[in-house]
Amino acid sequence: MSKPTPISGFPEWTPGQRMVEQFVLDRIRATFELYGFAPLETRAVEPLDQLLRKGETSKEVYVIRRLHADAEGAGGDDQLGLHFDLTVPFARYVLENAGKLAFPFRRYQIQKVWRGERPQEGRYREFVQADIDIVDRDTLAPHHEAEMPLVIGDALRSLPIPPVTIQVNNRKICEGFYRGIGLTDPEAALRAVDKLDKIGPAKVADLLAQTAGASEAQAKACLALAEISAPDASFADAVRALGVSDPLLDEGVDELVRVVETAAEHSPGLCVADLRIARGLDYYTGTVYETQLRGYERFGSICSGGRYDNLASAGAVSYPGVGISIGVTRLLGLLFGAGALSVSREVPTAVLVAVTNEERRTASNRVAEALRRSGVPTEVSPSAAKFGKQIRYAERRGIPYVWFPGVDGASDEVKDIRSGEQVTAVAQEWMPPVEDLKPTVG
Amino acid sequence: MSKPTPISGFPEWTPGQRMVEQFVLDRIRATFELYGFAPLETRAVEPLDQLLRKGETSKEVYVIRRLHADAEGAGGDDQLGLHFDLTVPFARYVLENAGKLAFPFRRYQIQKVWRGERPQEGRYREFVQADIDIVDRDTLAPHHEAEMPLVIGDALRSLPIPPVTIQVNNRKICEGFYRGIGLTDPEAALRAVDKLDKIGPAKVADLLAQTAGASEAQAKACLALAEISAPDASFADAVRALGVSDPLLDEGVDELVRVVETAAEHSPGLCVADLRIARGLDYYTGTVYETQLRGYERFGSICSGGRYDNLASAGAVSYPGVGISIGVTRLLGLLFGAGALSVSREVPTAVLVAVTNEERRTASNRVAEALRRSGVPTEVSPSAAKFGKQIRYAERRGIPYVWFPGVDGASDEVKDIRSGEQVTAVAQEWMPPVEDLKPTVG
Structure with missing residues (x-):
């Protein structure tokens, strides 16, 4: 047999690195449990139609089939795919087991997920995520949105890694603001602004004109909003100074003030209101989070999430939730790559x-x-x-x-x-x- | 959205059951580390040709493909499948990283595996295995075969489950014996005898005649060998009493005596020499193990493995190994089903x-x-x-x-x-x- 070679995008750590990963996962888990999150694991597969509900992610899905399935007929079976995150499976789990769960339901979930994306630095096709979510029935109290960064702050502080900054925003601010200035497709505007870090303001302005029908003044206003950033509630003054009025905007500002103030009270220096944060996935409806590892900002967010109101509903009952996810493989990959995290010996043996x-x-x-x-x-x-x-x-x-x-x-x-x-x-x-x-x- | 339903063969535990599973996995892992096994995780996928090297398992493999792979051309890509055990990926890992590993290499690996088998009680399509293996370069000292049951005995004794009996046999005994009585296809004989528990001695005798060309006397001898069982080295006398002479048989008996005697010395009552144990998979070449949970024997083995000499080799260098695998999901599924294992509360919160x-x-x-x-x-x-x-x-x-x-x-x-x-x-x-x-x- 010839020597096997690695498969791009499917990382394998050495035993020493795996010890580091276990240490990190143990610490994260311990913090999640200290906050009363119950553990959950869902199967690796979901029905394909579930995974494709959000059009944007469909290209990333791995479909599975039994090698000998054709020979046995029944080609009409439900197709299954590997989950690409832990939020969609969790929403499905909540609907499936709603009768047995006590709400609000707090769970953590640490598992591998798979995405068929083109592999590149910091991007994997198989990787571990560590998620917490809280879902409730019908309504979810807003203080849960303020709790998420505190849990993550404690979890990441328990690790031998550089300090982090959690950037928070609220979709309602963006959507309300875009409506307030007269844009009719706030989703498109959001997607354009989401590319700010990658392509810069000039190209975002072009994109806003092309995809969201923004005038030059509207594009300028969108960029002005995105530039607002403050470690405290003063961001709200900066938003008001832009002179846009909209009820959804006001609601979003109030919610974000609460998140930022709670964080400042319990964990000073952890959170920053950063109004450029949009999150690519489109199921978020309120607060959104991204997390920068200081000194490693160019690698992008290592922990992201947000509030979602419409991911799970059955008939007249809906299950709004809020969640956040640590990209463990991404975090380890960049710290291993930088030689910034290691273990004192390659075996447990003393x-x-x-x-x-x-x-x-x-x-x-x-x-x-x-x-x-x-x-x-x-x-x-x-x-x-x-x-x-x-x-x-x-x-x-x-x-x-x-x-x-x-x-x-x-x-x-x-x-x-x-x-x-x-x-x-x-x-x-x-x-x-x-x-x-x-x-x-x- | 309508209420989702479970997918057969893909179990999902409740949060309380997941707490039990984590407790069990933590204890198993702690024991493995006490014996100096280093942790390893391999990717979930292997090239399909790797997974199909053993013909018998090919029907169980799940193939994966990117949903949009066709549209992007490159249809000639290597096909990938989900691993169906942790031994084949480990053998591949050893070959791929031989230059960086120190031999003998002791590793444990606790991961999910997938098999496209027809689901039934105690059989899953997605399940967790907890494996230990030791591989060396060129030769592997036989005392490692005696160590495996001791580690497993300690690991399982650390759990709140009924006591176990580990049944051991040695492929060399079977193969040498079958040759010694004049059978020319010992593999076929082994497969027939492997069905003893399922179909009984009369049908095994028929099968031996049909598939291994056994005469009535030869089939009787095979069954007589399979009936031998003893908690100590006295099994060797019973084998000798059958009057068959073969050098491979003698080698196998010596090796099995060592395993049984070591177990009796360090962990009395744990192991039984049971000469009907064959193991379905055909990569084993020496000692083989199965494990019965007392009171749950009808569910079959919850922990199995054996020695393999030919699973990994590159050019003139081979890497013989020995390993054993706890079927964690199987074990939990049957104990949950019997109401024999639970947790004091559904959340970590005190x-x-x-x-x-x-x-x-x-x-x-x-x-x-x-x-x-x-x-x-x-x-x-x-x-x-x-x-x-x-x-x-x-x-x-x-x-x-x-x-x-x-x-x-x-x-x-x-x-x-x-x-x-x-x-x-x-x-x-x-x-x-x-x-x-x-x-x-x-």
């Missing part, structure tokens, strides 16, 4: 128990059992080679200690192979220093 | 902080912050409804405590809503009893 000769392997196994009972990750040497070779086995993997079982009544000894220090020890009692017990991430 | 009125929500948020800093999972009430209604919010979710912030200088109070006991408390100092801090699984 102790390698040497084997004097194969006849005495049982004695080494017994030492390992005692150490494991104390919670010390332990391997037994795979071979009874010369001790020098066994020590090199530990060295190559970053295992800090090698244990030598005593022979013929002699005491056991344990060697710190970094310092060379070797002391007598009893397996039932010995513990390494806490910083050596598990690999450390940083 | 405390609900009541909200006196919306103007005082910030005060409740501050209490929640203090409790979370002490590691107490805490929610703030979503509404400032009457306290009775807020308490019912907690009751419905099994949240044990409701916290009432003091108003106008009064002390805060916390109520155990199960006993009704209410005491004054300070958020910075209060802790619930340890058994209430997190949901308990059992």
Whole structure:
């Protein structure tokens, strides 16, 4: 068999990197649980018609089929696709299980998703997202929109990564403002402004003229709104200074003031009202979030989301929600790429128990059992080679200690192979220093 | 939108069941790490030709394609399929990264896999497996085959589930024995004997005659071998008593004696030599394992694996390995179905902080912050409804405590809503009893 090669867009971490990922996921999960979010996992597949409800994302979907499905007939089966995010499956789950759930329902969901996009730096075809959402029946209290950034702020602060800035906006501000200045297709205007970071103001102005029918003055007003940014409620004054009046605009400003003020009260410096934030996906109807990792702004948002009022409804009952999603693979990919995140050793093992000769392997196994009972990750040497070779086995993997079982009544000894220090020890009692017990991430 | 319905074979747990699953996965992972296995995750997809190398599994594969792939040409792209186990991807990973890995390489891998099989009780199309494998370059020491059941025994003993019996056999025994009695197609004989539990000895004898060309005496000998079972090395005497002589048979018996004796020494009662165990997949070449959950034997094996010598090789270099896989979804599905495994509450939350009125929500948020800093999972009430209604919010979710912030200088109070006991408390100092801090699984 020839040597296999990687598949573009489907990243695979080394075991060391996977330890970092697990550390990160454990911390995120712990924070989500501290806020009372219950865990959920949905199946990887959804009916294709569910996935295609939002036209914009249809190009990204992977369809699956059983290799031998044709031969067995029943070609009319519902087609299934891999989910491209965790929000659409969650909305479906809520509708399917509404009778069994208690509302408001708070859940977190950490899973892989798949998108058939063209791979590029920071973009993957398979990646892990860590989501929280709160949905309620009929109405969702606005304070939940203020809670999202606080949870994310705590989760990301628990990680050994640079600090973040969460940029918040509100779709109602944009939509109300665009209507207020006389634009009839606010969706199109939003899509144009969403490209501001990528193509710059001049080209956005062209796009506003072409796709949203904006006059020069209207385009200028849209860009002026998008330029507003403030770490506090003063953004509202800047919006008012533009002299546009619209009830939806006012509602959006009030909601955004609340989000920004709550954040300032509980987590100063975390959030900024940034009125250029639009979010490409079109199911958002209120607050929207993006997150910049300081020093890595050129990579774009590592955590995004927003409020959606129309994603799930059955008959007269609707389930408005708000959610936010950490792009874990994206975050790790860029920090690994920058050499900014690593682990202290490539294996969990803290102790390698040497084997004097194969006849005495049982004695080494017994030492390992005692150490494991104390919670010390332990391997037994795979071979009874010369001790020098066994020590090199530990060295190559970053295992800090090698244990030598005593022979013929002699005491056991344990060697710190970094310092060379070797002391007598009893397996039932010995513990390494806490910083050596598990690999450390940083 | 009409109410969505489940998709057969793609199970979704409730949040409470997902908590149980996370508990189980955390415990399994902790045991794997105590034995020094490093974590690995591989992508969900493999090139189709990789997945189809073993003919027997080809019918189970899901193929994926990008919905808009046709429109963009390049129809000649390598086809990708979802992996149906974690062993084939691991073998590919080892070949791809051999230059960067230290051998013997010990890794664990806990991931979903997909099989397009007809769904039935205990069989899923999407399910989680938890695997350990050890691979070495060129040769793999046989003591690794004895280590596998010990790790699994520890991992499963750490769970609140019934005890297990691990049944072990060795392919060399079967193959050597079949050759020794003059059968020329030992593979066919193995496949026939593998059906013993399903179709019984009479039909296996027929099958042996039809597919392996066995005479009546040969079929009888095969069945006699398959009937041998012992918790210790005495199985070897029973094999010898059948009077068949073959060098491969002797090698297999020696290897199995070692596995059984090591298990008896370190974990009495865990393993049984059971010579009917064959394993359907044909890449095993030595020891094979199956695991019965006591009281649930009719559901079949919940943890299986074996030694494989020919799964990964590049040019003159081969990478023999041994691995074993816990069928986590299968295990949970049958225990959930039997009502034998549950969690004490449906949310992680230990405390609900009541909200006196919306103007005082910030005060409740501050209490929640203090409790979370002490590691107490805490929610703030979503509404400032009457306290009775807020308490019912907690009751419905099994949240044990409701916290009432003091108003106008009064002390805060916390109520155990199960006993009704209410005491004054300070958020910075209060802790619930340890058994209430997190949901308990059992």
